[in-house]
Amino acid sequence: MVRFLPLASLPLCLSACQESPAPPTAPKPALLTPVAHESELLTVALTPQARQRLGIATVTVGAGAAAAVRETSGEIVVPPIAPGGVPTTSLSNLAQIGTQQAAADGEVARTTAAARLARIALGRAEALVREEAGSIRARDEAAAALASAEAVRDAAVAQRRLLGPGIAAMGGQSRLWVRVSVFGSDLTAIRRDRAAAIRALGADTTARTAQPVGAPPSANATAGTVDLYYALDNRDRAWRVGQRVAVALPLAARHDGAGLAVPASAIVRDIYGGEWVYQRTAPDTYQRRRIEIVAQADGQAIVGRGLEPGAAVVTAGAAELFGTEFGAGK
Numbered sequence: 288m289v290r291f292l293p294l295a296s297l298p299l300c301l302s303a304c305q306e307s308p309a310p311p312t313a314p315k316p317a318l319l320t321p322v323a324h325e326s327e328l329l330t331v332a333l334t335p336q337a338r339q340r341l342g343i344a345t346v347t348v349g350a351g352a353a354a355a356v357r358e359t360s361g362e363i364v365v366p367p368i369a370p371g372g373v374p375t376t377s378l379s380n381l382a383q384i385g386t387q388q389a390a391a392d393g394e395v396a397r398t399t400a401a402a403r404l405a406r407i408a409l410g411r412a413e414a415l416v417r418e419e420a421g422s423i424r425a426r427d428e429a430a431a432a433l434a435s436a437e438a439v440r441d442a443a444v445a446q447r448r449l450l451g452p453g454i455a456a457m458g459g460q461s462r463l464w465v466r467v468s469v470f471g472s473d474l475t476a477i478r479r480d481r482a483a484a485i486r487a488l489g490a491d492t493t494a495r496t497a498q499p500v501g502a503p504p505s506a507n508a509t510a511g512t513v514d515l516y517y518a519l520d521n522r523d524r525a526w527r528v529g530q531r532v533a534v535a536l537p538l539a540a541r542h543d544g545a546g547l548a549v550p551a552s553a554i555v556r557d558i559y560g561g562e563w564v565y566q567r568t569a570p571d572t573y574q575r576r577r578i579e580i581v582a583q584a585d586g587q588a589i590v591g592r593g594l595e596p597g598a599a600v601v602t603a604g605a606a607e608l609f610g611t612e613f614g615a616g617k
Contacts, residue, residue, distance in 0.1 A: 329612055330568070332572045333571045338571050341604045341611075343607075343608070344602050344603035346550060346553070348548065348549050348596070348599075356582065357476075357477070358533065358534070359468075359469065359534050359536060360532065360533060361465045362531055363527060363528055364465070365451045365463065365464070366463065367448070388450050388453060391447040394443045395440070397443075398443045404436075405433040406433050412426040460528075462518060462521060463526055466514055466515070467516075467534050468510070470511055471513050477536050478538060478539055481537040482517070483536050483537065484496060485532050488531055494535065497518060499515070499516070547589070547590045547596060548587050549587070549588050549600055550588070550602045551587065551588050562580055563576060564594070564605065565600060575608075575609075576594060
């Protein structure tokens with residue numbers, strides 16, 4: 288028996304048969320997420336009690352100047368004990384230096400003994416000539432042998448001097464040198480007639496000055512660097528041979544009036560290396576400002592842009608404001 292569908296359901300069936308599945312949507316090549324602009328940073332408003340508890344202090348910035356420097360690293364080495372000598376390398380080659388020094392000491396002792404023996408032989412030959420019991424030729428040969436022995440001894444002594452003081456005395460030197468390797472392309476920008484600032488790595492201490500010294504030219508052709516040397520006072524035994532140090536090399540350029548001077552204590556840095564200061568925009572109200580530092584020396588930083596003259600920035604308590612803004616310690 289033939290059965291017929293109701294007429295009301297026929298359009299629905301036809302519509303379902305005509306529809307085809309939609310094709311899958313391709314993923315977008317990039318997802319754009321809006322972020323807050325730097326002009327929309329949070330404003331930190333403190334109560335007077337909170338300001339006193341955090342020890343907030345501000346200073347008004349103004350125009351400043353600072354000598355341009357280049358931060359790099361150096362190595363403490365032993366200076367030569369003879370004019371024109373080369374500095375002794377660091378502790379990484381201590382065993383090799385000790386072996387060379389021991390061999391050089393032995394050579395000095397051997398050649399010194401040979402020269403003394405040649406002098407005795409010459410004295411005997413001269414005595415025989417005076418007694419008319421020896422030949423003049425033998426005396427001249429003895430004199431030549433003495434001159435040759437003394438020349439060999441002098442060469443051995445000079446070679447020993449090039450190796451520097453004994454290993455046991457290296458740590459007690461009152462004057463050490465700092466070896467700094469700079470790229471050859473940067474050599475002309477460095478002021479060789481000015482002192483460099485030396486600071487221990489990882490130590491927040493006052494930098495010490497090291498005077499430039501003349502040394503035999505040395506370089507690394509593979510790395511393309513040239514070695515510069517600076518003399519450092521070590522009478523307080525604060526430095527060790529082979530120690531790596533931070534070096535601030537003076538450059539020919541200066542940043543005179545190129546920006547505003549702010550204390551280094553006012554600068555905070557984020558995890559990306561960005562440099563910021565907190566500016567007081569109203570009483571007990573502070574806002575973080577991005578700055579660009581063009582030079583920094585002696586506890587002062589020269590800001591190229593990011594601040595206006597007369598702005599009040601936080602010097603004491605900047606780190607506390609930074610932690611307050613990002614919720615540190617909550």
